[in-house]
Each structure stands twice: as structure tokens, then as C-alpha cells.
Amino acid sequence: MALSVVAIVAAVATVVVLALVNRSSGDTPDEAAVTSTTGARPSTPTSRPPTTTSRPRRTSTTAPPPLPGRVIDNPAAHLSYRVPTNWQVDATAKPTVAGVDFSGTAAYGPYTCGGTGYSRAFATSATAQNPADKDVTAEKTATTFTSAFGRVYFPGATVASPNIRPLQVDGKKAVVATAAVTSTPADPKCASTKGEVAVLAIDLDNATDTRPRGIALLVVAADLAGGPDKPAPLTEATVEAILSGASLR
Structure with missing residues (x-):
């Protein structure tokens, strides 16, 4: 993923035509255009990469223990969550993907290769809604954004159909969608060839006669x-801990 310390700016313009638009934390939707112009991302893989194309999914219904670390409180996403203490939080990093403005961004494992900055992983959040689809669901939205993030942040990526796991967050219906990503970077010594996108989508159940429901x-x-070999990639346990530690605000 490109750009260390989550300096997620439009280094490469990518257009993703999707129906979802972003929404601010206020009552009125922010009718943003449905084109994404993000490019650079926190980046490639890890020391001693695994031999499998994707990690086995957790099947236990027991949530991992609370994650010690930095709290990110993001009113625009209606979410609060934690990232590990060795992650770097960047309040200025606001990627736009599929027309939705994300924020509350943090990155793990910055490094430089071939004169370009990278990082191993990143987390970011938003609230989305689809004015054209009043029946939009958390599953539809999560599926849309696993594909969108995979294609924007992994060069020449093929994004697999996501694994969908239903759950509840603070009494609201939610899902976690996890998709394996295979990419063909120009320099595989510097950038990732395989990755993963995991999306927690929560149905806020806040639709009105004039406004469709929001999905956090x-x-x-x-x-x-x-x-390169170092820094090491993110573990599945850490991804699960970040997602499962999220709460509505």
C-alpha cells in the first residue's frame, strides 16, 4: 500500500463508479460525487510472507480481548475504535473511495523502498448511504467497499468474493466482510502481491421519509x-481485535 504514515493523497487517480455517497455526522446527507480519486495507500506485505493466498477465517464466536492502544473517536463515522499503540494516527488523512470521504485513519508498518514510502496496513472509517436504494443493507455496503478498497489500494488487483460474517454491534445489525486480494505491482520487491480487505458495516437503522438509512x-x-522482509505483516488476530473493538457513538 503506498505512502508511509498514511499520507493518503491522490498520488494516482482512480475512478470507481459506485452508487454510494458519503454522509456527515449531521442530519443532512452530504451529496458527494460518486467518483473516487484516491490512489496512494499504506502498503505492502510482510516478513516471510505466508504460502497461502489468504488467511483462514476465525470461526469462534468469542470476541478477542480488548485491544490496548490508541482510541480513534470519529463522529463522522458514528464510530469509536482502537488501533495498537505502534500504529500512527493521521487526522489529516482523508481518503475518498467510491465517492465516500473516510477519516479517522491510522497506519501500521511504515517503510521506504525504491525511494517511495509504504506501510503494511491501515484502518479508516466513514458513514455511507445510497439515496437510490432505500433497501440498502450492511451486507451490500460491505461487499461494495471490500471490492472498492481492494481495487484502489492494490495495483492491478483481483478481489475475491468476500466472506460475510453477521454480528451485532451495540444492538444494531452488522456484518464483517473479508476479501482476499491478489495484485501485480510494478515492483514486487517493494509492493504487495497479496493482501486482504476487511470491512465492518453497521446498519444505523436511522432512515426517515426523506433520508435513506446510513451504514457505518x-x-x-x-x-x-x-x-521486503520487514516490517512484518499484520496478524489476523490484530485485524479481528480492531474490528470487534468498534462501538457506535
Whole structure:
């Protein structure tokens, strides 16, 4: 993923035509355009990359223990969550993906390769809604954004169909969608060849006669293989801990 310390700016313009638009924390939707112009991302894989193309999914219904670390409180996403203490939080990093403005961004494992800055993983959040689809669901939204983040942040990526796991967050219906990503970077010694995008999507159940429901989103994108040996990739346990530690605000 490109750009260390989550300096997620439009280094490469990418257009993703999707129907979802972003919404601020106020009552009135922010009718943003449905084109995404993000490019650079926190980046590649890890020391001694695994030999499998994706990690086995957790099947236990027991949540991992609370994650010690930095608290990110993001009113625009209606979410509060934690990232590990060795992650770097950047309040100025506000990527736009599929027309939705994300914030509350933090990155793990910054490094430089070939004169370019990278990082191994990042987390970011937003609230999205679809004015054209009053029946939009958390599952539809999570599926949309696993694909969108995979294609924007992994060069030439093929994004697999996500694994969908239903759950509840603070009494609201939610899902976690996890998709394996395979990419073909120009320099596999520097950038990831395999990765993963995990999206927590929570149905806020706040639709009115004039406004469709909002879906709170927490996205974690991480490298699995490719690039230099160090820093090491993110573990599945850490991804699960970040997602499961989210709460509505």
C-alpha cells in the first residue's frame, strides 16, 4: 500500500463508479460525487510472507480481548475504535473511495523502498448511504467497499468474493466482510502481491421519509505477501481485535 504514515493523497487517480455517497455526522446527507480519486495507500506485505493466498477465517464466536492502544473517536463515522499503540494516527488523512470521504485513519508498518514510502496496513472509517436504494443493507455496503478498497489500494488487483460474517454491534445489525486480494505491482520487491480487505458495516437503522438509512463503516486493509522482509505483516488476530473493538457513538 503506498505512502508511509498514511499520507493518503491522490498520488494516482482512480475512478470507481459506485452508487454510494458519503454522509456527515449531521442530519443532512452530504451529496458527494460518486467518483473516487484516491490512489496512494499504506502498503505492502510482510516478513516471510505466508504460502497461502489468504488467511483462514476465525470461526469462534468469542470476541478477542480488548485491544490496548490508541482510541480513534470519529463522529463522522458514528464510530469509536482502537488501533495498537505502534500504529500512527493521521487526522489529516482523508481518503475518498467510491465517492465516500473516510477519516479517522491510522497506519501500521511504515517503510521506504525504491525511494517511495509504504506501510503494511491501515484502518479508516466513514458513514455511507445510497439515496437510490432505500433497501440498502450492511451486507451490500460491505461487499461494495471490500471490492472498492481492494481495487484502489492494490495495483492491478483481483478481489475475491468476500466472506460475510453477521454480528451485532451495540444492538444494531452488522456484518464483517473479508476479501482476499491478489495484485501485480510494478515492483514486487517493494509492493504487495497479496493482501486482504476487511470491512465492518453497521446498519444505523436511522432512515426517515426523506433520508435513506446510513451504514457505518470501519475498513482495515493489510498486506499478506510481497515486498521486503520487514516490517512484518499484520496478524489476523490484530485485524479481528480492531474490528470487534468498534462501538457506535
